[in-house]
Amino acid sequence: MSAGGRPVVGSASRTVAESDYFEIETPTFMPVGTVGSVKAVSTAELRAMGAQIILGNTYHLYLRPGHERVERLGELQKFMHWDGPMLTDSGGFQVFSLSGLNKITDNGVTFQSHIDGSRHLFTPELSMEIQRALGSNIVMAFDQCPPFPATPEFVKQAMKRTVDWAKRGLEVPLKPHQARFGIFQGGLDVELRKQSIADLSVLPFDGFALGGFAIGEPMEMMHQVVRHVAPLMPREKPRYLMGVGRPEDLVESVRSGIDMFDCVMPTRNARNGQLFTSVGRVNIKNAKYMDDDSPLDPNCSCETCRDYSKAYLRHLFVAGEMLSARLNTIHNLHFYLDLMRQMRKAILADSFEEWAKDFYSQFQGKELTS
Numbered sequence: 525m526s527a528g529g530r531p532v533v534g535s536a537s538r539t540v541a542e543s544d545y546f547e548i549e550t551p552t553f554m555p556v557g558t559v560g561s562v563k564a565v566s567t568a569e570l571r572a573m574g575a576q577i578i579l580g581n582t583y584h585l586y587l588r589p590g591h592e593r594v595e596r597l598g599e600l601q602k603f604m605h606w607d608g609p610m611l612t613d614s615g616g617f618q619v620f621s622l623s624g625l626n627k628i629t630d631n632g633v634t635f636q637s638h639i640d641g642s643r644h645l646f647t648p649e650l651s652m653e654i655q656r657a658l659g660s661n662i663v664m665a666f667d668q669c670p671p672f673p674a675t676p677e678f679v680k681q682a683m684k685r686t687v688d689w690a691k692r693g694l695e696v697p698l699k700p701h702q703a704r705f706g707i708f709q710g711g712l713d714v715e716l717r718k719q720s721i722a723d724l725s726v727l728p729f730d731g732f733a734l735g736g737f738a739i740g741e742p743m744e745m746m747h748q749v750v751r752h753v754a755p756l757m758p759r760e761k762p763r764y765l766m767g768v769g770r771p772e773d774l775v776e777s778v779r780s781g782i783d784m785f786d787c788v789m790p791t792r793n794a795r796n797g798q799l800f801t802s803v804g805r806v807n808i809k810n811a812k813y814m815d816d817d818s819p820l821d822p823n824c825s826c827e828t829c830r831d832y833s834k835a836y837l838r839h840l841f842v843a844g845e846m847l848s849a850r851l852n853t854i855h856n857l858h859f860y861l862d863l864m865r866q867m868r869k870a871i872l873a874d875s876f877e878e879w880a881k882d883f884y885s886q887f888q889g890k891e892l893t894s
Contacts, residue, residue, distance in 0.1 A: 546661055564850045567606040576609070582613055595658070612660035648665070662702070708720040709736050738769050755781055803888070
């Protein structure tokens, strides 16, 4: 138990928003639907594999097709035919990742579109207005994500600016069904993270996130910081770790008290032939699978593992068939979502540590050798 009496591991069956609009069992993983689409799969397939909530990207949807158009067409869920809740990120990570194409000031970020080169100014207020128009259920505060590595002075300035921007964003009204999440910054500096938590926790957010991780730092360093600061986040509100990550990162972060995750890894890796299974990672393009008639994962119930062999999946990948991306993505997302189901079950049974030990004994963190 934590000092505050809360289990160290993430809480199962936590209500994500103080609203009658939706409820999510946690810990949970959100598939990333950057432009209103989780690449290679339909919303019906997402629902069938157990996705509870998906993520959309404010920056990309603002540029194309435009937030005002999405609102006119009935908001994001109707636009993409998704009947569950959605979270939109603030667009901050994307505009800051456009190195050389942006200028950051206390007012906001001026950036150049990656689509047509046009210039735009993102402010905390505009980010809220875009997300309000999109109609997402969880709206993320506009933040500054410092790169790794960065000087201590730069990280501190980004942390303070994030707090100031969060306060400005709170002045923008949202729709009744929308919840707000604040974002803690501070890089790998535990003291800066503590200060960020202290400054933002007193503000009227419905949940909080740890931002600025999984941007190139050693993963063990990330785990060390998360272990220190996650228990300091408000106990009564959801805890979200943004952009993370590998299956083992999810397990370690749930152990630290994190409730929510998102990452492009399962979908991006699927399109590149990198698959996650209960007994390790599989690089499906390897020649050793040419005549392998066995399922990708004998312990998986997804369509891909139920109906197709590793030999066929390899054939699709090396032939460049579109079906390869679909079947691989279905499997990887099913693996991630089932991993979260297993953790929720273990938490409720008060057997998380035993479950984690068994998980690591099977999932070796490396490609299968046989």
